[in-house]
Amino acid sequence: MEELIPIIKKALEQVDVVLGWAQSPAAGVAVPAFFHTPAEADAAVFDSTCAHNLAVYLPRLADKKVGIVAKGCDARSIAQLIAEGAVKRSGVFVIGASCPGMIDVKKAWRCFGFGKQVCDAAGKVAMEGKTVAREEILLWKCRGCRDPEPVICDVTVGEASSEAPAPPAEPAGIRKRFAAMTVAERRQFWQDQFSRCIRCYACREACPLCVCRDVCTIQAHEPGWAGAAVDSPQSWMAQLIRVNHLAGRCTGCEECERACPVGIPLMLLLEEQNDVVEELFGYRAGGEAKPPFLTFDIKNDTWDEER
Amino acid sequence: MSTVPRKGIKATKPLVPEPATIIDVIVETPSIRSFRLVFDDPGIMKEFSFAPGQIGLMGIPGVGESTFAISSPPSRRDYIQFSVMKTGFVTSAIHELKAGDAVALRAPLGCGFPVDNWKGKNILIAGGGIGMAPLRSLLLYILDHRHQFGDISVFYGARTPADLCFVGDRAHWEEREDIAFIATIDSGQPGWDGRTGVLPRVMEAGRPPAENTVAVICGPPVMIGYALAALARLGFAEGQIFTTLERKMKCGIGLCGRCNVGSKYVCTDGPVFSLADLGNEI
Amino acid sequence: MRFIPEENITALLLRLSENATVWAPQVVRDTVNTVLFAPWREGAEIETGLYSALPVKGLVLPATERLFSFRYHRAGEREKIEIEVDELRERAAVFAARACDAKALVTLDALFLDGSGRSYNDQHYRARRGALTVITLACTSCDSACFCSSFEDGAAATAGSDLIFYPVSGGFLAEAVSATGRELAALDLFQESNLEKPPLAETAKVELARLGQRLLDKFDDIDFWRRTAEGCLSCGYCSYACPACHCFNIFDEMESDRAGGRYRCWDACMFYAYTLESSGHNPRPEAAHRYRNRLAHKFSYFPLNRGEFLCTGCGRCIRGCPAGRDVRDVIKALGAG
Ligand SMILES: Cc1cc2nc3c(=O)[nH]c(=O)nc-3n(C[C@H](O)[C@H](O)[C@H](O)COP(=O)(O)OP(=O)(O)OC[C@H]3O[C@@H](n4cnc5c(N)ncnc54)[C@H](O)[C@@H]3O)c2cc1C
Ligand code: SF4
Ligand code: SF4
Ligand code: SF4
């Protein structure tokens, strides 16, 4: 995607920094990069390994004017941050990139070895030798992607893909399997999953909508909702707090699950909740509509139906 | 670093506190209370010894523990005193405690003031707010060994008269002829006929001679900053200035990581440092 | 040298299981190749090709560990506290550790078993460490995140291991490093062999000469650290995954009205709250300050205090960082030795 570099350079005339990706020589994949000068922008790339949602950096850079290269899903996070008032529309310059679908490079590495070139020049996934279905390492969200074209942007780059997104399905079919479980089985399932959690909070830090971060209630001494112990019930409770705080806010970008070093299927919780929110409020986060929870009037205990 | 021999807690189980009981609570100021306590095991109480400036981790099992300077002098054999300012979770719980209540204590930890190296020297002590706690221990130690030291001058500052601790001690220190004691409050208040002015300025105005003098300062970071500048103007060299540093602490034994200032750990290398020890790491 | 045929490995692990829990790297069910050290049971498949997401340090410094239990009771008029330290009864053995993980145990020993007063000899660590047997599988291949060859001995490091296995055709050559290792290698499951040791992995190298000083030279250049830490999300993964990081927090938990426990759990200098004081003052308020501390502790302070790097080049912090940060880039940016 050569057009990207001049677009970033142009954007740098009006912003302080552009968030994008550059190739990491060691990792053989794209990693987040901060372009401050046109010369730095020469390193910009965009391919199937640009899975990171760079919107996560926007609230941290709220005092700057920031350009950001955004995929369709990233743009939904930006729209949500703007709708919630965490980011000012005038403070961001969105370079919308049409997205070919992203692979989870950590999963790819676990299949092929870290640093194996997982992308060819054309930006298509190429993994000779071993046989791993692309679907298996494609991000869950990319299968049945809702809007590959950015909902919010100031300039676009790349041709909209003529191919329809891969049909929704999921690795290991966890969601389907989960739906068929009894309550007791579900409890056991999550207990097993969270027995691995190490409370590193990578899920929270990688989530663009987890804006409290340093003052997150999960780690607060008081009221002490979740204990600090790294054991299954406490870690599960901690995660449920995070999930609940994302009700009506999670845009389904899958960053928490991608960040989790021990492979806990966090999206199973969040997607379930996103569906419930849609059912109850007819709302899916990431559009320009006002989030339902922001229209709640605590004094009158009512919803603003006008929303 | 301090050359006082380290007098540590039982080295075999450094994270496990000893049960102790509060025998007295003194309300010093609206936000500071002093707690006197004794170990439940009389054997430990009898053996207990420390150097002024050393610290203890006092806690309430089930709530947590926090770091405090020992504010009683080593010569006090019948109790150990901590003066606690109410600031957060654990200190608020400690403020609820009464005589007879149970606590758990890990002490003494850290390095105290190198008093053995100060024999024959003049001592200048400057304490601000709760920073006076370790200095009370030091001053009482010096008064216990008065003949070993030269001139002693003490400056103690707080925001208002109500924020000055150690009422009983102060009256005594003011009366003594063999030390110069000055208490000061930040700005004039009705009913206060003592000195006013922020501590570093009052200290500098006293023009203490730098020669053969050791200056010991404890207090909030802002006060320390100004006091250091004042001491520099008075001609004090880095090796003559001692202070105690404060960093968040958890283990107190050099393992949990967080209290480092550069390569030094406040809990084991400090909390007492000479400015020369710290170099540019402060 | 001693040799153990591949088919005897199960028997060896069963033998070890008789008086210890055996931990071996295994792919976690329902995940795409997430590898963790987990208790081994007969029939479980051991994964030695892929890197585990977490090191073996959890066996000596668990993510959460009870330091002691306490109980309040009435003694006449007064409330008293009774404190009891649980005794560690279980032994552990780890199979197929990597040399970099085993070596990091010795780095941790330098701190936790010191007892000079600059740090204290930690009874809980000591108990777990004493009850641990380490069987290392030497690496004959590596990935591009590995950089152990930058350090002394590289992939050939033997420190921290009791017994080292070298893969050869049909099984493993076994080199005993400790008395425990010699005892194991003397078992009838092993035989004598004159096979040659295989060549070990040569990993990426970074220039470590004068690194501590180079770092301190740049210490006050906060803009350098701001640029360096730019993408860092301030999560705890790189510390938790590091075999040498050892920071912990301490907290209390009531387990009934009158009794509870004091615990310690992993903590990381990348977190804001790690140094946050109750006054609201934080000596390391920005990610840049914290990133700088992480690097400085590993490559300047710890070497200064303990004579060793607080890093063995395992590469986990590179492989698993959600933001794709690479410590080696920082080391390079600090300039030549
Ligand atoms: C060497 C040293 C000597 C001290 N001497 C005294 C003294 O004599 N009198 C006094 O009132 N205070 C003293 N302090 C400060 C005192 O330790 C803190 O005010 C206290 O820990 C706050 O605890 P908290 O639970 O109420 O606050 P919270 O904000 O609820 O803190 C939670 C936990 O964080 C840790 N923590 C937070 N702030 C600090 C801090 N500033 N220093 C160390 N640990 C912290 C503690 O483990 C505490 O339990 C000293 C601190 C140090 C480092
Ligand atoms: S990223 Fe995973 S391991 Fe880390 S806190 Fe979140 S759920 Fe737990
Ligand atoms: S793992 Fe990466 S993002 Fe997380 S704290 Fe470490 S360097 Fe920062
Ligand atoms: S700093 Fe990184 S490479 Fe070094 S030992 Fe720790 S996790 Fe491994």
Ligand code: SF4
């Ligand atoms: S680098 Fe940070 S987390 Fe690791 S041991 Fe040092 S202070 Fe602790």
Ligand code: FES
């Ligand atoms: S308080 Fe734990 S290292 Fe100092």
